[in-house]
Structures are given as C-alpha cells and as structure tokens.
Amino acid sequence: MLNSSNDSENEITIINTDEQKSKDNKLIDQLIILYYQQTLIDWDSTVQSTIEDWIFKNKHNLEHIINLLEQRKETSIECACLLGFFHHYGIGFETYNLEEAFQLYKHAADKDDSFANIQIGELYQITKTNHVKAKEAYKRAALLGHPQGAFKYALFLYNCKEKIYWVQASAEKGFEAAQRDMAGHCHYGYGVLKDDHRALSWLLKYSKNNPRASSDELMSLYFYYY
Structure with a gap:
C-alpha cells in the first residue's frame, strides 16, 4: 500500500510538472509572437509598451518570464533576442544593461535573426557611434526581409x-x-x-x-x- 501511495504521488508530481511546462511554453510562445509581430510595424518604444501592457493585463509574473527566457536563451534565438530587448530597455530589471543586451542580440544576429540585427545596428549607431557597422547590420536585416531593417537601412543611403x-x-x-x-x-x-x-x-x-x-x-x- 505504501508503494502504491508513493507511485500515486509521483504520478501527480509528473502531471503537475508537465502541465506547468506546457503553460510556460505557451506563455513564451505567445510573448515571442507578440514581440516579433510588433517589431514589423512599430518603433522600439511602442514595442516596449505593448509588451509591458500585455504582461500587466494578463497578470503574468515578469520575474518568471525572465527566468524562462534565461533558461532558453542558448537554444532559442528568439528567446535570446527577447531577453536582450528586456535588458536593453530595463524591462523587469532595475536598470538597463546595454552590454548584456548587445551580447544577447549578437548571439541571435549571428544566427540570422533579422530583428536582432536591427538592434545590433541601433546599439552601434547610438552607443558605439560606429555608423559603418550600424549600416551593415541594418542592411543584413533588410536583406533578411525585415521591414524596419529596410527602412533604417534606407536612412543611410544617398542614392535616391x-x-x-x-x-x-x-x-x-x-x-x-x-x-x-x-x-x-x-x-x-x-x-x-x-x-x-x-x-x-x-x-x-x-x-x-x-x-x-x-x-x-x-x-x-x-x-x-x-
């Protein structure tokens, strides 16, 4: 009887763990879709407010989201890019961390994440004042098909x-x-x-x-x- 009871408890634990994993996966998938869809039409400030509003309205735990992104950043370029965005704009952190954001963006950009390339360009342009590398990053994003990348790349061009x-x-x-x-x-x-x-x-x-x-x-x- 004791073994039967322990087996039941283990089974419940496994079920609960699987349910939580399923919820976590759904949460991150929804957030990534929202993030990338918003980047196609809007500037960063609006993307940021959209993400923060979505988290607040759905009563999600921001610290839990950041932990999930941390766990997935090595295996998911989307999670790496999104976590970089959180560091970039101080979402869920006491302050922003541009160097950490840059490294996360670079990890995703090196694997052809189009929006990560845009953010790399942004950081090169604004914080590192390297306009040559900024232009290269925007061009790469444009060639990968991102509309914001195409527009930002166009701003560097003189040929009408x-x-x-x-x-x-x-x-x-x-x-x-x-x-x-x-x-x-x-x-x-x-x-x-x-x-x-x-x-x-x-x-x-x-x-x-x-x-x-x-x-x-x-x-x-x-x-x-x-």
Missing part, C-alpha cells in the same frame, strides 16, 4: 533610387514610418513619379496601420500634402 527601393519595400510590408514617408515621396515626386492618388493611398494605409495617430496629426498630414 536605392533609397526609395528600400523605403517602399518597408512600406509594402506594413512599417508605418515608411508608409508615411512614401506618401510624401509620391506627393512631391521624390524618387518616384509624382502621384497624389498614390500619396493619399499610402497616407490612408499609414492611418489604418497606426490607430494611435490622432485625428489632428492625420489632418495636418493631409493638408501638408494636399
């Missing part, structure tokens, strides 16, 4: 035709800043044929893609262009 190519590539994939820029380019004929109908189309896409844009901002853009 090449610049517009990458801005449009970014806009077509939904990056809101690129959509707003394309509205201006089409209206003024900068690098493309002047076409107010296309300009308005891009402005409407920007408006739809950016629900945070105030009516005043959209009206000022409209009257600025038209």
Whole structure:
C-alpha cells in the first residue's frame, strides 16, 4: 500500500510538472509572437509598451518570464533576442544593461535573426557611434526581409533610387514610418513619379496601420500634402 501511495504521488508530481511546462511554453510562445509581430510595424518604444501592457493585463509574473527566457536563451534565438530587448530597455530589471543586451542580440544576429540585427545596428549607431557597422547590420536585416531593417537601412543611403527601393519595400510590408514617408515621396515626386492618388493611398494605409495617430496629426498630414 505504501508503494502504491508513493507511485500515486509521483504520478501527480509528473502531471503537475508537465502541465506547468506546457503553460510556460505557451506563455513564451505567445510573448515571442507578440514581440516579433510588433517589431514589423512599430518603433522600439511602442514595442516596449505593448509588451509591458500585455504582461500587466494578463497578470503574468515578469520575474518568471525572465527566468524562462534565461533558461532558453542558448537554444532559442528568439528567446535570446527577447531577453536582450528586456535588458536593453530595463524591462523587469532595475536598470538597463546595454552590454548584456548587445551580447544577447549578437548571439541571435549571428544566427540570422533579422530583428536582432536591427538592434545590433541601433546599439552601434547610438552607443558605439560606429555608423559603418550600424549600416551593415541594418542592411543584413533588410536583406533578411525585415521591414524596419529596410527602412533604417534606407536612412543611410544617398542614392535616391536605392533609397526609395528600400523605403517602399518597408512600406509594402506594413512599417508605418515608411508608409508615411512614401506618401510624401509620391506627393512631391521624390524618387518616384509624382502621384497624389498614390500619396493619399499610402497616407490612408499609414492611418489604418497606426490607430494611435490622432485625428489632428492625420489632418495636418493631409493638408501638408494636399
């Protein structure tokens, strides 16, 4: 009877452990999907607030999330990149740690994580003032197909035709800043044929893609262009 009781307790422990692992895996998967989807259309400040709001609204334990990311950072480039983002912006930490963020981003970037390359570029540009390496990192992200990478790479380019190519590539994939820029380019004929109908189309896409844009901002853009 004692053995039977112990077997039952062990079975319950295994079941509970499996249930917790399943919950943890689901939690991290949801967070990674949210993180990467948001990076496709928004700047870091909005990505940060979106993540923090999601954690708060769903009453998730931030310390537990960080522990899970730490456990997975060597085997998952997405977890490494996300943990780097947490260190980068001090999410769940007393302060930000840019060096730790850089190392985590680099681990993911070296394995072709497109957004990690963008963040590497950001840190090279802002904290290390190495614009050559920043441009290289943004280009790599652009070539990997990330719209934010394409837009940031375009900002380094002087050749009008090449610049517009990458801005449009970014806009077509939904990056809101690129959509707003394309509205201006089409209206003024900068690098493309002047076409107010296309300009308005891009402005409407920007408006739809950016629900945070105030009516005043959209009206000022409209009257600025038209």
